[in-house]
Amino acid sequence: MRSASSARSRWGLRALGLGYLTLLLLAPLVAIFYKTFEHGLAPPLDAITSADGLHALKLSLLMVVIAVPLNTIFGIGCALLLVRHKWKGNAVIDAVINLPFAISPVVIGLSLFLLYGTQGWLGPTLAENGIEILFSVPGMVLASIFVSVPFVVRETVPVLQEIGTEQEQAASTLGANAWQTFRRITLPSIRWGVAYGVVLTTARVLGEFGAVSIVSGSRSGETETLPLFVKKAFDNFEFAGAYGASVLLAVLALSTLLAMNVLKRKEDA
């Protein structure tokens, strides 16, 4: 009796969970894929291989190539600081790291605007020296870095805490200096935490809309990333382009995730 009812409740819970996920996550994704290829491969393909579409793709990838390595290096360093060097200022750093989670991307974009704009604190000085931040790639990179700072730190900190310091101490008694210990012991031990952080950072940078849209000016073929391209195409009723670019974004994010899983499986085998 008891096992039968518990089996029933287990199935009930599973159905509930799956139903929720299907309705909220899978259904919209399926709809997008369906809509994109409703009239065959040609229309979305033409849209994203247009000059503006390709430029948007290139720019999005450029954001990833710059922001992800920087945030990875910073994130590992910051996690080491938070976990390995107990210090009073750590609470402040910890809170600041979470700011991008807490603040709406639009507000982040606005704050960059205030800082680097022609009326901003730094804008005029930089402009005098011929450095242009807003409405150009540097501003978009800054916005991308800002919004994706926390991921590597957040994924690395718990792994660092879990591995403890004994392996590192053992390495040092065996003659390894700080860098050798980090490269041969610490980094291999935290690599999956870091990798997961990198995947999340990549997805966030690829998908970022709010902050980038404010600082970029969204000029087609110049300062337009894929999400901005989607929005503009949608506003102009160019649905083939909007859907095509959306699918492209989804595929890029999914392949990052897939790449990590493949690497991990290879490692475990």
Place this chain on the structure above:
Amino acid sequence: MGITVEGASKRFGDFQALKDVSIEVPNGSLTALLGPSGSGKSTLLRTIAGLETLDGGRVLIDDEDVSTKPVQKREVGFVFQHYAAFKHMTVFENVGFGLKIRKWDKAKVADRVHELLRLVQLDGLAGRFPSQLSGGQRQRMALARALAVEPQVLLLDEPFGALDAKVRKDLRTWLRHLHEEMHVTTIFVTHDQEEAMDVAEQLVVMNNGQVEQSGSADDLYENPANEFVMSFVGEVNRLGDSFVRPHDMEVVLDADERTQEGMVQRIVALGFEIRVEFVLADGTEIWAQLTRPELQRLELVEGQIAYLRPAQAKSFNGSSPSETIGASTPHGSPDEGDAEKPAAV
């Protein structure tokens, strides 16, 4: 290489882990740092290794002051209680780590690693990962890893603490044999007095961040400097101001002027050795260690009244211990005088 620690002190926040500790470890010896948890024994070991820096005092290895030398330059082998195995490396890579850091060429590393794996009886497991080994195997791997770089001294921090009783006993015997073969100056930390007495040639008893006494196991057992050492090294009963070893507690069936009355509360047979627990009239609980034939001769049963007479007792009034000898001692009277000075090594 001999190790000398002079006036070492170390504080962690409000906690004084070491207070003016000095020890001398002769070249090639096997020394145990023995004490309860929080006594500072691990901290002392870690300062010798260079994993902690001293607030005061100094550490000398082979007469060289290494106090400011970083850990990676001290050439110590260190073995951790929880093995500190490099989880992402195979047994081979673990053992060869120090050699790789020293940029040995591959063939030489392989030779040395296999030689060590034979020594710790892990040959054949070179390709395994630590997660595929038992606790005892992991600790032997950690030992091989520490020995690979031919350290000047070998330091072991509760090396058998995480293992079960049987494996612990085997490894302990094995460590003693290994030390006989290698003769590298070895210090190991333990809270288990039996383990310390079994393995070490010299014991350093620590408590509250200080050295209480050091010497051979025999010396500490026979001539403890104070109450702490007496109760930590071996079992002890307290009778008023004096301390009696359970095997010095004679049990007789007839009262005389030197005996105390006690009720047999419990008889525990531990093989040849029998533990008889008494309650005295004033409520003091005391136990006597008898042999099986002794028990059979006395025919003791739980609940009966018997009489206790300390054959030998010690009291520690002030700083110097004194010994009182029972009038009739069937165990043979001690050969030396009554007052003994603690031998500080």
